[in-house]
Each structure stands twice: as C-alpha cells, then as structure tokens.
Amino acid sequence: MNIIKIVILLLITVESSYGEAIPASKLFQAEKTEDVKLSPDAKYFVIKRREVNRTVLTLTSTETLDEYEIIHFPTNKNNQLKGVVWLDKQSLLVRYSYSYGFGSSDSYSILKIKVNEGVPTATPKHIKARGYVVDPLANTENKVLFALLTDADNANKYSLVYMNHDQLSSGSSKHAIRFSKNTPKAAVFISNNRGKDIMAVKLEGANAEIYYKRSQFDGWKRTGHLPLNDNYFLPVGFIDDEYLAVLSNKDSDTVVLREFSLVDSRLGKILASHPSYDIVSAETDSDSQSVKWVRYFERNKLVTRYFDSKDQKAKRMITKALPGKQFVFLSQLENSQFEILYSFSSSSPGKYYLFDRKNLTAGLIGEARPELKGYKFSSSEVIRVAVSDGIDVEATITYPSVPPNGVLLVNPHGGPIGVRDYDQFQPELQYYASRGYTVLQVNYRGSTGYGRKFLDAGRGELGKVIEQDINKVVDHLFKSAKFKHVCAMGSSYGAYSSVMLAIFRPQRYSCVAASFGIYDLPLLFNYRNLDKASGMIKATENVVGKMRPELWDLSPLYKLEELQAPLLIVAGVKDPVASIEHSNRLRYRARQLGKTEQSLFYKSAGHGHYSWFGDRHEAVSTSQFFERILGLSTTWKTKEILVEESTTLADGFSDGTFLPEDPSKAIKHYRKAANLGDARSQFVLAQNLERGVKADTLLKQAVGLYIQSSETGYHKASYRLGELYADRFGLNNLLLSYKYYKIAWEQGNDFAALETAKMQCLSRGAQRNFQSCLKIIDSEIKAYKSKTKRRPKYDRQIRQTLASILWQAQLSSEENRELQTVLGRLVKIDSFDVSLDERVSGAFENSQPEYWNGQTLEHSTTLKLRRGLIFGVAFNFLSNSEQAVKQDQIVYNYRWIKPGSADRSGKDIEEYIGISHHKGFHKLTYTISDNSELRPGDWTLELQTLDGKPLYSKTFTLE
C-alpha cells in the first residue's frame, strides 16, 4: 500500500506563548488579504492586498511564486475596491464602489493582462454595460454571459446575452448575441456547468417560475409556478435532464438537498441531509449526475461533506495537517493541479494556501491579518445545554487568553430570528478575552441552522423563551465555574436582550452595555406612518408577532424601573434599523429614574459603525465602562494600551465628526496620553494651548509640548517649531527655526525639506549654501515626479519655494540660470522673456484665472474691504520670442504684498510662479477669504521675469 504523505510547508504558524491585551487599533481594522482567485488555467492567482494608503491587486505565478503588482487604488472612503473575478485566463473583472452624498453605486472594469518577459502588467477598461456577469465563460476568451439590464422598472429586468469585452466597455449591446431564441426576461439568471446550463427565475406577483435550458441546442423549458411562501427553496444545479438539485425545507424540519422535478415541479428524493442541522450550500456535477459536496454548521464549525473519494482523502489529509481549523477550497477548477485553500477558526484569522493536488503540498500565500502575528488568541469551546424538554441549544464560551478578571460577559447575538454565532475569528471577542473577560454566546431558539422548528420557536418570543434559553446556559455554566461579576453586552437585538436579561435577573447582572438596540417594541409598529404600505409591518410581525398589549410589558423602556445594573447605551444617529428614537427614549427614561447611565450617540454611525475608528472607540469606551463600574484592576495595562485608550477617546471628542465635540473631554484624554509620552497628543495639546481652546493661551507651554513631541520623533511638531521660530508668531529665532525645519525634514516631513532649502538659499538662520539648497529642491521635484511623493498641493509648495528664492535671494546670473533649470523640471518653460498688457483691474466675480466674462464688478484700485472680496488685474501675456506660438508656456514671478510689510519680506508677502500662454489671458487675483485678512491698507501686486526684470506693479487700497 502506498503511503501518501503530505508535506505542508509553512502551514503551522508558530504562536507566541504569551498572552497580552491586544490593542484595539490592531483588532478593529480591515483584513489585509482578500479575494485570492486562481486563473482558469491555474497559471496565476490574483490577490487583493490592503496597504496603508492604497489597495493593491497582485498577480503571482503558481510556478515561481513571484508576485507582481498589477494595479492599485488609493484608499479613499468614497471609492473602494470591492472584488475581482477571472473572466478568462488573461482578463479580470474588478468591482469597485463609489459613494456620493446619501448613496453609493457599483462600477466595473476589465483588466487585460499582458506578460512581458515574465512580468505581468494590466490595463483597465471601464465597463459601461449595466447588469451583471452570469458566467465569465472562463475557458473562452473575450466572451461572457451577461444579464443585461433592459427594463429597470420591471421585476424581470434582465435579458441574457453574450458580450465581448469591448461591448461590455462601451455599453453597446447592439451587436451582443442573444443567448438563444425565446430566452425569457427574468429577475435573475443562474449559470451552472460553465455556462452550459442556465436557469432563469421569473417573478409573477407572489409566485416564481423557473425556466431552464441545458446546453445550447435545447430549447427553454419551464417548470410550473412555485409559490413563494415560508418554505426555503434555492436551486443549486442540474442533476440530469429532468431534475434539479435544490435546497429546501418543504416537508422537512431541516433544510435538505433534494431532487426537484422539472417535469411536474415536485420535490423528490433527498440527496443529502443532516438530522440536526440545515444544509447551507451544495454543489452538483451534471456531467457525472452526482452531488459533489454539501455544507452545514455543526457546533458552530463549518463542515463540508464530500462525496468523491479523492476529495474525501484530501479533506482527511488537510484536517490532519490543520487540526482544529475549518477550511474551504476557494477555487475549484476542473482537473487542475492547484487549488486555493482558506483556513480559519475562532482563534485564527484566515490564512490562504496554494494547495498542490499532485504533490500534496500546501504553501502559505497570504494571511488575512498579518499584523496580528505574535498575539495569542483565545479558542472557543462549544457546549450543548438542555433548555427545555427535548430542546438543546449550542453555546460558545471563549475563555480569556490572559489571567481572568472574574467577569463573564453574556453576549446575545442580533436578529433574533435567522441569525446565529459561528466559530470564527471575531475581533470583539478577542478584544475582551485578551483583557481577562470570559465571553458567552448562545444560539438560542430562533437562531438559524438548526431547522425550521428551532427557528420558529423564537418568533414572538422576545423577552421570553429567548432570554430563558440564555439564562439556562448561564445557570449551567455556573455549575462548573465561578465568576465575580456577570455583565450583559449585545448589539441590535442583542442590546434588547442584554437589558432584559438584567431586568429579569437583577441579582445576577452587574452591568449592561447595549448598542444599536430596540427598547420599545410597540414603537416598531408606529415609527413611520408609511411602514404599513411598504410591508415593513409584516416583516416586523414575522419576528415580534402582531402588535398587542403584551409588548409594552416586554419592552425594556417600560420596565426600566426594575433595572438595577448601570447601563451604557450606544447608538447610531443615522440608524435605519433600530432608530435613534429607541435609544433616546431609553436614555431619557434612565435619567428620569436616576439610573447610572452613560450614553454614546455616534453622529456618523448607522446600524453599526461605518468606520473602524467607531468600532475602536466603542470597544475602548465599553471596556472602560466595565472597569469603572466593577472596580476592575487596570494595573495590567501597558503604556501602549493606556496611550491607545486615551488617544482614541480624545479623538472621538475632538472635532465633532463622531460624537458631539467636547474640547474639555478631548483635552483631558490628550493630556493623559501626552503625559505618557505620546508625541501626537503632545502636539495636539500644544496646538490647543496656542489657540487657547479650553486652556490657557500660553505659548511657552505650547512650545514646551511641541519640543517634547519633536524629541519623540513627531515631525509635525518639529515643523511647527520651525514655523514658530521663523518670526511668524513673535519668537524670532531663525537659528532655531532652521534647526527644527532640519529635524522635521530628517523625521520625514517633505515641506520641511523645502523650508530648509529656502533658508539655505536666503541665508536665513543658516549659512548661505546655494548648491545644497538647489540639490534639495531638485531631489524633491524628482521624488514628486516619480510619484513617490504625490501629496496634493506639493507641486504648489515647491513652486512657492522657488518663487520666494527668485524674489528674495541675491542670485548671480549663473545661479539664476541653474534655478530656472531646476524649475524647468517641474514646469515647462517655453519662454521667460515676457511682456504684458493690462486689460482691466479691480474687483472680480470669481478668481478663475482664465475666465472673465467681460464684466468687472468694480473698475477701481480703491475698494471696499470685505470678506469674499476678489481683486486683482487681468492681463494679456506675450512671449518676446519671435518663434513663439500660442501653445508656448510662459513663466514669470509675481507676488502680493500685504499692508504692513515695509521691507517687503517676511510673513506678509505671498510669492508665486505664474504660468500663462503666449497671447494668453490671465487674471491674477487675491481673495479675502477669512477675518484674519481683513486688513485695511495698501495691497500691492508685483510681477517680474524669472531673471529678475521688473514687469509690473499696481497697488490697491482697501478701506
């Protein structure tokens, strides 16, 4: 007998033996690796990787494992890369979303891949066609099966066509090939067997009709009407010409995989089932007319049951190599040597492997959360507890990964119908487990996955059977474990449940944290006057039962007198599911009754947070709430944790984005972090001192903090010191200014590099060193051009630096030429020998340099000073070169001198490089944009050529 060995490379991660509190900033963030997909020919796989400021798609050769970046997207809250699929072996379909105002929309592009000397590159082409890809037809190049949106107002809005990539890009369906004659328009098309078998689901009122077609040469056939009632029904794939495999729970308690006759629309024999759990997904193979696998959750873990002996063998081997882990194959190609394997568990964020079926090896190719390497995570244990005659519930206990603090957190899930807990990595669980908490999660009656009877047993049982189940499990736990305190913590329905648990058992629960919850059940029926018309009431009745007097007695709001535990209420002001009205009522009533209460109403959250910062802030606030209420020891907190908690809380109150602005709370927390040596907090505190916001306006104190922050390496603090010492705010010490600009530059501040260069050119605070100055600026331009420094407005900053030097430095002709050469690397200079004609001067309606409709608001040099005033001069520029053409770019220097600058230097001058075209029109204007610029007096505009020849001067008197 052959002994088959598996060599697993890098499968087992060496875990650290220590346990420590995991920072919230590490836990609450997006996964770094996603969407690992094998190409149809298995030669490459694509990975989506998140980096600090961008998301990257890479392509890796399965042969060499060399990884190449093929495209990247800047990280932007308004635009996000969502997903990627292979269209064929040389094309990828990329989906990204962009937000606008109150909504968002999805957009698609095709990436064409070219390989040159082994290095792949990709060219994107936006898709204008509206609809979705039914089947990429991955083994056929340049052709997809596409559901084309043809009638957006109709339920059956799609037509099925073949389109090539150019047609997808242009959106033109004129030459798209209809899938086949008599293809119905449908609500949804489902493809099976690489596009050979198609199902179309048509909606006719409350019924669904399935049309199906097998292979391109058969006509469409249709089943009878299927009533869309409470039964679950999901087509999976064809078994043969007469039968579909479907998932359904009609005539059974659990969802099973069974035959469905296409001839008489009847359900047939059961193909696969589990006595206790719903089958959640399956795959069939119509070529072999068999079931390939089915999946279900058993004791919260995902289980795949394979029916092919080769798959069963592979599963056994992987299970042995990855004990305690769940796994799925992400890419299953026909007869492919390679597969992408994804493994995960409650104590392991996901890992991706390239599994070689031929050599039985697996190599690690990506980790979902590489930044968490080195931290010890808690595993979860699943127990079954009898809650009623013949009824058990499954529950998960996650024990702490550090010495326990004696607190049990009872954490009911949301829903309550059709939701459940799983054995998978949960950042929130690990946050609390790494701080000493034991966390209990119960799949109470109403949870999904345990059959219809179990699911329905939770309907209408809010505040009744559901909380009884949870308390029964807690009772069970208490038989074998002791806890000093028990708290309830939950979100959505879990929030309701947490408050009710504490109301029902005041002796048991010492505190409650309730997030995004509902607390007034009758309010679900009378929140919006149009809910009846929209079907919302019916949906509510499906969970809560009909509106009835009992619901007031089952609402935490109306029973709050009985609550003894302190309460933390977290809510999202924009919550469309559990409206803020629920939390506002609860808060009002709690305060009226004098309950110990704290509330956090997040301005930019809905039914949960839209940003990771919100999750972090909530976690820190909640854990501090528990510590305060229960008097828990915090001596275990490291400096890193203390700083993180203080800065997170401070940031939440600092600018009014997340929570109502509260400068004193923000400063209190920043001060804590600053005292612990956090450089950013020292900087922010210094800024507040400078501005005198809720603190004494003591510049010296501010400078002291900036210095501390600078010494800790915070470049913004060093830069600010450079500014303060440069005679802008009365400190007037150019030597120190130069010193701090240099330090800021060394710490990575690009703007400081330019300031350092300028001071060297102008011998301000430093010995004149023109060559060094030029070298620095040249280097910054090169970095900007090579895209390593693409900060917005950086090119403007470079130009302003050069303009200042041209105006203020005493340059020799040679130096002037060298400077122009450097400027020429940033700005195209066709001519600097310029002359100009003034067209008009005065006040204008806008500051756009090349727009003027012939109207000047005031044609005068004496103007009324007001905020929003735009004034200046409009010119026609000319190049003095005889060969000049209209497109030639001519470059000059100009500056605005504000009132009070007697020596024409210093902070009251703004210097610029001006760019126009030969025979071009250009306005040079100044805008009084804020109150600090309301300075009456003379404002002067001066122009000179790049080599210092004066061109023009005009003074405006603003009164």
Next chain:
Amino acid sequence: MKPHSIRSFFLLTLLGLLLSACATKINTIKSNTSHRLNDSEGYLLLGLDANESLQSLALTGKKHVMFTSEDLKYGSNYLLAKLPAGDYRIERVRINKYSGFKLLGDVWDIEVVEGNISYGGNVRVNPNGPRYPIELINHSSGALEYIEQYHPGILTSHKLRYSGQGEDKFFKLVRGELNK
C-alpha cells in the same frame, strides 16, 4: 417608488392657487411666554426634518391652515401652534412655487385635542433621498426634550400627548401615568 399616499405635482394649478388662498397662515409660537388657549383649542406640535427649505405645509380639517416658508427652513426644527381642537390631515407640502407633494389617506391624520399639546410626528422631507420623499416619523422623545427646553411653561399646564399613527405610551410613561 412612492406609495399611493404621496403624489407629486409639478404644475402650479389654478386649483392649487385657490386652495392656498383659502388656507389660513399659522403663526407658530416661538417664545416661552404665555399663550392662553381659548375654549376648544389645543396646541399642535410637529417636528420638521427637511433637506431643503419648503414653501408651505398645509393641513385640512377643522380649519384649513398652513405653515409658511418662514417656519419651514432647511434642517431640523419644531413647529408649535394653537389650533381649534379636531381632526386634521397633512394635505400638501410645497417645495417651491412649482413643485410639491399632495398627501392622501389617513396615514397623514393628526388629532388636536382640546387643552393638550398634540404631537403629530416629525415631517421628514427628502425628495431625492433613498426612502420616501415625505414621511411622518415618531420622534416623541425629541419633541418632549424640545418642549421642556423651549416651552416649559406651556408644558407645566398642558399635557403632551401623542397624536400620530398607532398607539404610543411614551408620554404617559414619563408622566408616571401607566398602571403597574
């Protein structure tokens, strides 16, 4: 899609002009000074959450009345007014001279009860939003906080009651009127 209870109109019809002309302008109560109710009068309290300023909000019923643009500013605010007690219906919301919504059905009904402050709901107007362009939302706790802060004197001598769709016991709860 809008439900049948909301109809858009885009023309300034003669009928619309006539209807507007018949409606009495409501003077909202802005200060906490005493505004004694006459016999058979009550207070109407409506919230307004609008993403643009409106021209008018008309109610039919015991009397045909109208809130006008000076009270219907963009943002969130409350409208408190004295009206004859009786049944009213929010009938029409005019965005500007040329467009608005006609509201149909009893889902827009509000009762003004004699001697009480009747809270009908918050009129939420967002013509281009993802949900319905106009809704009546129950934000009783916000209404209570508003009255407590800006009209405590009125609240001292008049009960705040919920007058919108369905039954809501929140105001009774905070007054301690619910039976144990």
